[in-house]
Amino acid sequence: MRVTRRAFLKDSAYATAGLTIAFHLTETQAVAAESPATFAPNAFIRISSDNTITLTVTRSEMGQGVRTNLPAVLAEELEVDLNRIQLEQAIPGPKFKGIRLRTSGSGSSAGNFMPLRRAGAAAREMLIAAAAQKWSVDPGTCEAQDGVVQHQSSSRTFTYGELAVTAATIPVPQEPKLKDPKNFKLIGKPLKRTDAPAIVTGAAVYGLDMRVPGMLFAALKRCPYLGGKVLSFDAKKALAITGVRHVVPITKGISTGVAVVADNTWTAFKGVEALEVKWDVGPNHDFDSDRFLEKLQTNFSQEGYPIRREGDVNTTPANATKRLDAVYVYPFQAHAALETLNCIADVRKDSCEIWVPTQTPDTAHQDIQKQLGFPADRVSIHTTLLGGAFGRRLFNDFIQEAVELSQAVAKPVQLVWTRNDDMRNGYFHPASAEQMSARLDTQGNIAWLHKSAGSDLSMYPAPTAEEKKNVNRYAEDETPWGAFDNPYSFASMKVDYVPVDSPVPTGPWRAVMYPARVFAREAFLDEIAHALGKDPLQWRIDLLKPGTVLTLGSQKIDRGRMIRVLEAIREKSGWNKPLVRSGDSLWGRGLAVNVYSADSYLAQVAEVSVTRDLKDIRVRRIVCVFDCGMPINPLGLEGQVESGITWGLSAALHGKIDFRNGGALQGTFSDFQVMRMKDMPVIETHILPSTAPPSGFGEHPVPPVAPAVSNAIFAATGKRLRKLPFATADLLAS
Amino acid sequence: MIRRVAPGALLRAGRRPGNLCFLGRTELIRNSGTQSGLLTTNSFVFWIPTGHHVRVWHMAQFTLKINGKSQQVTADPEMPLLWVLRDLLSLTGTKYGCGVGVCGACTVHEDGRAVRSCQTKISDSAGKNYTTIEGLSAHGDHPCQRAWIAEDVAQCGYCQAGMIMTAAALLRTNSNPSDNDIDAAMSDSVCRCGTYQRMRQAIRRAAGEVKKA
Numbered sequence: 001m002r003v004t005r006r007a008f009l010k011d012s013a014y015a016t017a018g019l020t021i022a023f024h025l026t027e028t029q030a031v032a033a034e035s036p037a038t039f040a041p042n043a044f045i046r047i048s049s050d051n052t053i054t055l056t057v058t059r060s061e062m063g064q065g066v067r068t069n070l071p072a073v074l075a076e077e078l079e080v081d082l083n084r085i086q087l088e089q090a091i092p093g094p095k096f097k098g099i100r101l102r103t104s105g106s107g108s109s110a111g112n113f114m115p116l117r118r119a120g121a122a123a124r125e126m127l128i129a130a131a132a133q134k135w136s137v138d139p140g141t142c143e144a145q146d147g148v149v150q151h152q153s154s155s156r157t158f159t160y161g162e163l164a165v166t167a168a169t170i171p172v173p174q175e176p177k178l179k180d181p182k183n184f185k186l187i188g189k190p191l192k193r194t195d196a197p198a199i200v201t202g203a204a205v206y207g208l209d210m211r212v213p214g215m216l217f218a219a220l221k222r223c224p225y226l227g228g229k230v231l232s233f234d235a236k237k238a239l240a241i242t243g244v245r246h247v248v249p250i251t252k253g254i255s256t257g258v259a260v261v262a263d264n265t266w267t268a269f270k271g272v273e274a275l276e277v278k279w280d281v282g283p284n285h286d287f288d289s290d291r292f293l294e295k296l297q298t299n300f301s302q303e304g305y306p307i308r309r310e311g312d313v314n315t316t317p318a319n320a321t322k323r324l325d326a327v328y329v330y331p332f333q334a335h336a337a338l339e340t341l342n343c344i345a346d347v348r349k350d351s352c353e354i355w356v357p358t359q360t361p362d363t364a365h366q367d368i369q370k371q372l373g374f375p376a377d378r379v380s381i382h383t384t385l386l387g388g389a390f391g392r393r394l395f396n397d398f399i400q401e402a403v404e405l406s407q408a409v410a411k412p413v414q415l416v417w418t419r420n421d422d423m424r425n426g427y428f429h430p431a432s433a434e435q436m437s438a439r440l441d442t443q444g445n446i447a448w449l450h451k452s453a454g455s456d457l458s459m460y461p462a463p464t465a466e467e468k469k470n471v472n473r474y475a476e477d478e479t480p481w482g483a484f485d486n487p488y489s490f491a492s493m494k495v496d497y498v499p500v501d502s503p504v505p506t507g508p509w510r511a512v513m514y515p516a517r518v519f520a521r522e523a524f525l526d527e528i529a530h531a532l533g534k535d536p537l538q539w540r541i542d543l544l545k546p547g548t549v550l551t552l553g554s555q556k557i558d559r560g561r562m563i564r565v566l567e568a569i570r571e572k573s574g575w576n577k578p579l580v581r582s583g584d585s586l587w588g589r590g591l592a593v594n595v596y597s598a599d600s601y602l603a604q605v606a607e608v609s610v611t612r613d614l615k616d617i618r619v620r621r622i623v624c625v626f627d628c629g630m631p632i633n634p635l636g637l638e639g640q641v642e643s644g645i646t647w648g649l650s651a652a653l654h655g656k657i658d659f660r661n662g663g664a665l666q667g668t669f670s671d672f673q674v675m676r677m678k679d680m681p682v683i684e685t686h687i688l689p690s691t692a693p694p695s696g697f698g699e700h701p702v703p704p705v706a707p708a709v710s711n712a713i714f715a716a717t718g719k720r721l722r723k724l725p726f727a728t729a730d731l732l733a734s
Numbered sequence: 735m736i737r738r739v740a741p742g743a744l745l746r747a748g749r750r751p752g753n754l755c756f757l758g759r760t761e762l763i764r765n766s767g768t769q770s771g772l773l774t775t776n777s778f779v780f781w782i783p784t785g786h787h788v789r790v791w792h793m794a795q796f797t798l799k800i801n802g803k804s805q806q807v808t809a810d811p812e813m814p815l816l817w818v819l820r821d822l823l824s825l826t827g828t829k830y831g832c833g834v835g836v837c838g839a840c841t842v843h844e845d846g847r848a849v850r851s852c853q854t855k856i857s858d859s860a861g862k863n864y865t866t867i868e869g870l871s872a873h874g875d876h877p878c879q880r881a882w883i884a885e886d887v888a889q890c891g892y893c894q895a896g897m898i899m900t901a902a903a904l905l906r907t908n909s910n911p912s913d914n915d916i917d918a919a920m921s922d923s924v925c926r927c928g929t930y931q932r933m934r935q936a937i938r939r940a941a942g943e944v945k946k947a
Contacts, residue, residue: 061890063888064889150913193886193888193889195891196882196883196886196887196888196891197874197883199882199894199895200867200874200878200882200883200888200894201864201867201868202825202826202828202868203868204828206829206892209826211824211826217821242793242810243810264813264817264820265817265820266814266816267810336926337890338831338837338839338892338925338926339831339892340830340831340922385890385891386890387829387929388892388926416830419831419832419837530745635886636886639929639932642887642931643927643929645928646927646928650928668837669831669832669837669924670834674924675930676921676923677916677920677921678918679921680931680934
């Protein structure tokens with residue numbers, strides 16, 4: 001299937017479709033239970049006569065809490081204790097035909113909300129019907145509670161397990177009655193992570209922790225040049241090391257190389273060091289990211305593809321008296337999940353079994369079938385816990401490498417990426433530059449011009465000749481996010497996109513296209529607000545035309561919800577009160593707001609202090625107001641906000657990836673810095689109550705961070721930082 | 735003079751390096767470097783004259799004390815403790831994050847002190863007591879572990895074993911840490927999910943329990 005940018009967005013925002021269909025699909029085979037003593041009304045629930053209740057989790061746990069939120073939703077409708085539900089990870093196969101197993105787009109909890117509620121409610125009704133049938137009473141006189149069906153007047157009871165066999169013969173109800181939200185016992189309550197006891201004792205099994213009998217360990221010497229390849233290699237010294245078993249060239253994946261297979265990981269690493277490889281440096285050996293960032297800006301002279309057109313920016317407003325221009329720059333970024341990429345593959349003559357921390361077991365299943373020429377039922381993918389993912393584990397390159405390797409040595413092999421491998425061979429967040437301009441008249445009417453230059457994510461197939469002819473193709477894809485779905489109402493507006501090719505493999509990084517565009521949009525708005533002498537918060541509300549809904553392509557942006565988060569943050573952040581300062585530093589406060597995929601709305605206020613010599617920037621406090629519909633688990637949600645803000649701060653204050661001589665420069669956490677505990681501001685999260693359907697939250701807190709901090713630095717120092725990561729050198733120079 | 739030295743790490747005898755001596759499967763002892771010494775293996779006792787450099791350049795046998803148990807492993811003396819734990823002893827709770835001591839995921843206790851197991855050679859490990867996350871408490875109920883659950887700290891969870899070991903070592907010597915003490919102890923470790931705020935809360939909570947105890 002061809003994945004377009006639009007499909008990715010839709011996939012992310014409207015993740016419910018797959019599972020809804022899945023539930024209906026499985027209804028036709030509803031009673032095809034795996035054993036006579038098992039009640040399995042759909043692909044998710046299994047109730048056995050021994051009273052075990054199992055939920056098959058169709059998303060990967062990567063820290064976002066699916067293994068807590070999903071069973072909670074099911075337990076709510078099924079009327080069982082959350083701790084009673086055992087979890088099983090979905091293994092791609094015919095059982096999950098039509099069911100989404102991909103974890104992306106912050107859609108896991110929101111997307112599973114209604115399907116799991118319906119699945120749980122249907123199962124509950126069937127269990128009640130089964131009990132009523134056994135007692136020959138009206139189902140209306142029976143009640144499900146705590147894993148037991150009770151006949152109200154006689155107080156007779158059956159456990160769910162005792163009903164499993166009979167329930168399996170009951171037709172699946174088409175429209176099961178869902179619980180009234182006011183009776184919720186779990187949904188909307190603070191729920192602690194179910195995996196926590198395993199995590200804090202070291203028992204949780206991540207990909208790197210998997211062990212299978214007879215397995216060997218492997219590492220790969222990777223080509224240091226983007227697009228380069230192996231010319232020749234000498235394995236003698238590597239093979240001389242005790243414990244090194246095989247040396248194998250690898251062609252799959254994004255960086256070709258030579259693998260060393262050994263008895264343990266460290267010996268494999270040592271073997272890689274001892275390998276001598278001659279590289280064909282390839283066509284990109286002189287690629288330099290500083291030059292690329294300049295190129296992005298020289299390409300502003302190109303026309304680009306039209307993204308938004310509202311009125312005529314040359315004539316409206318008619319009597320513009322002022323013009324503002326600014327360029328915002330976002331660098332390449334690495335995902336740098338703490339668990340490096342890894343995969344165990346066990347390729348036999350006619351079958352393949354894989355254990356891997358992946359966000360995409362479904363496409364991995366397809367890719368590996370293709371790679372090996374095996375039928376679907378001869379390839380099994382077991383998804384382990386993921387030690388962070390953030391979009392990097394949406395790619396199957398590391399799985400394909402492990403499969404190639406295992407096939408070559410005919411043994412189960414765990415391929416381990418070193419930290420350097422992981423940081424330098426990513427599907428990076430693409431660098432981009434935003435050219436912002438505004439023409440203003442004395443009444444504050446604005447012509448808004450935004451030209452975004454960046455690389456298309458290389459995960460998408462290159463456009464066909466036919467597609468290239470369509471000048472509206474990016475607008476139809478509703479990209480770039482944050483530039484296309486600009487929620488404000490201006491007198492006129494012109495948004496364009498200039499794609500600039502780069503040899504760097506790129507993919508979705510937490511919040512994908514939003515961070516760069518929301519940074520430029522929200523910081524430039526702040527520039528205009530200051531130029532007009534307006535309060536940046538109230539002025540945003542004025543630009544949001546109270547109460548209106550903005551329809552853009554497939555998206556309906558509810559400006560009322562956006563105003564609601566702005567009004568709330570005014571109060572929660574103490575926006576109109578003086579800042580509480582300490583010490584002799586310069587202090588400032590900055591605001592940014594965003595709507596994400598037209599479904600979640602959030603605002604952030606950052607407070608910073610900058611020393612008077614401008615040599616030290618500290619973020620002191622970030623207040624976040626978040627409306628993501630009905631909160632399923634407010635405790636988990638707050639954690640995600642803290643997580644997303646920390647991620648945004650790492651990008652704003654520390655990390656970036658530079659390319660020199662065709663390869664990534666930074667290789668570990670000493671040169672690619674991320675936030676540490678000592679750098680942390682206080683984060684205050686306020687989740688707005690809502691009856692709207694739950695929407696996404698995992699990536700959403702990232703985009704407003706950089707502009708809120710940049711705006712705060714301006715408020716403190718009068719100096720505007722427009723390039724990430726914020727550097728005190730830029731502050732001194734400006 | 736023959737000096738008996740405790741079983742321990744790599745034997746570094748000698749002002750004249752370069753005199754290699756094949757020892758086979760050995761248990762190593764430390765030589766002061768200026769005096770002669772004895773090296774005991776499974777079946778032999780070697781006399782190491784003063785000034786001779788002895789280096790094991792082959793797989794060797796080591797006895798490690800981990801989580802209160804003696805464990806015998808055969809490994810290259812240069813092998814970091816991290817990989818000994820993970821790949822030879824199946825103690826996978828200790829995590830690989832960077833391999834160069836800058837992320838803290840591999841933190842274990844060496845005689846009660848937090849150390850980076852990726853920077854600890856097995857040849858330097860003999861004779862010391864190591865505790866990994868698996869051995870921090872008998873029932874997963876160390877004050878830090880309990881506080882981590884109570885504050886709902888973990889997200890992906892991958893860094894948390896190292897974080898908990900670091901925090902537990904801090905509380906061992908300082909049961910009433912200030913925010914600065916906590917920052918100083920914890921800021922060499924990376925949590926990419928950004929659970930720092932709750933982690934700090936958990937450490938405060940655990941400190942409260944340690945004090946009461």
